[in-house]
Amino acid sequence: MKRGRLSWSTRSGRALAWQAALLLLLVLCGWALASHAAGSLAERQIRTGFGFLGQRAGFDIGEGPVPYGPADSYLRAFAAGLANTLRVSLLGILLATPLGALVGLGRLSRNLLLRGLCGAWVEVLRNVPLVIQLFAWYLAITELLPEAASPLLLAPHVFLSKGGLQLPLPALAGGLSLELPEVTAFGVQGGLSLTPEFLALLAGLTTATSASIAEVVRAGVLAVPRGQAEAALALGLSRRQLVRKVLLPQALRVIVPPLTSQYLNLTKNSSLAVAIGYPDVVSIANTAINQSGQALECILLIMAVYLTVNLCTALLMNLYNRRVALVER
């Protein structure tokens, strides 16, 4: 595009003026809305402001990598919730990607049984609402597994029960040692503990997203022109080489942008956590809304959090995309 002078007489100048006017209008609308909201809240005698973030939250959060206790502030509670969201999203992405890729390639396999199984996987997981899938996973764990006080022993020191999955935790107390979980009257205590809520959410997000990723991968591979494969085979490449050297590099170009959307979806879908009691950032915000009464502030905070997390994800994926994108000749 040519650089336009700021004048009504040129086309680009006019466009610029229109855009400026539109921006002004948007800002005005936003301002009007905000001031109306503030007036409305004041008239209804509802307290507002972000001051509550520094106050003692007073409620507990069941699990998470960020140390948190009821005496900590609302801000810290939000941080703990965010850490839980990131933990399940990141792990979900790491697991769903290879799983989805395998299923997607499986749908292109020459083996009829494999193709059928992968097709069924995709259709079932894509067409059942995610909340229902989460309930199903959660029910499977909390109904079918034994009580926490009498867990299944999967491997030495690895327990599975209604209380979740407990594993030995490597600890660095005076040389490398293992903190081993133990069975007590209140269930298995100690070691690395993964709660049923976390497991169900992770399983639900991973499997459901793997179905969508499978379709993305399949579409990507099919987008490579047939002639490419025929040429490669004619040149004597093995099927393995064909996939790794010819198909995948070209398919990645097509795969990466929609794959990014799937990652963003997974992160956003993790907010369904509250349905099965996992303390993600939305669940914490919900509690904070009720305990502090500051609904508007908390909802603005969640929106800001998701926007930031997803913009970061998108940025990273775009950088990666630039690397895999082939220069068209």
Next chain:
Amino acid sequence: MASARLTSLAALAALLLTPSAALAGKTLDAVKARGEVVCGVNTSAPGFSSADSQGRWQGLDVDTCRAVAAAVLGDAAKVKFVPLNSQQRFAALQAGEIDVLSRNTTWSLTRDASLGIVFTHINYFDGQGFMVPKKLKVDSARKLGGATVCVQAGTTSEKNVADFFAANGQKYKSVVFDTAEAIQSAFFSGRCQAYTTDMSDLAGARTKVARPADWVILPEVISKEPLGPSVRRGDDEWFAIVKWVGYAMLEAEEAGLTQASVDRQKAESKDPVVQRLLGVSEDTGKLLGLDKEWAYRVVKQVGTYGESFDRNLGPGTPSNLPRGANRLWSKGGLMYAPPVR
């Protein structure tokens, strides 16, 4: 759940975009024009508010709504019930979706002073407790150190339980759900060793399982939970109506009225308190913007506080709760209504 979150979001948006509905006198006019009281109740708290197999709402909190309708509209049936979970309740009231919130809600300073709502009166003195499976063989809440505890999001229970374990220097693990169904199915299937909420809720929840005797409610009461209805701030007239309807039910019990005999008592009683309450002598309704027989209709159509309690929570009901602190002050309880005069 997602839908719950959406509703509260929608309510919030409505709150911010609509012109204020909370102006003095507006609620009464709106209720009369609409011909029904819109009342926010619990989705399912047996004894307080739950729908029976025919979809008829029943319970102590439900009776409050019916009594308001009887006083204001002359017909206790003219109520629309909106079931709300713990997290939706305040937004629904703030946004003007409901006229009264009558949903086992604890009166506390934060709620009373910062949410844009006011509590009208206390209709049940409660306290928080714990329920555990009998087979756990725990007989005191002090022995729950290290246990996993199920609790509902957005309740006072969530904070009290943290205070309780902190005060005892014990640790616990919380699992927080947003609906009563989710929490109860998790607890009864064994996900948590203890379930904590108001004592009355525990008794109600226990009535829903196949073998109630397998679950014990521990003796410790760890908090004060004065439950009562609330209305939006800024409409003093409506506030007074809901408050005095509650008091009239207490005063009626104290004066010895009953639903079955109120007509006879109205015709025959020489007691000035009875005559005043039933509108035979003075007209107390005028001061509230109602008619003379407002309280008579409450007793006739809904009953006194004591009758409502016995019918919904007392011995012979599934909840089977003792009247305890909810007896009248004259019988050693805490229920005390200022004089209706």
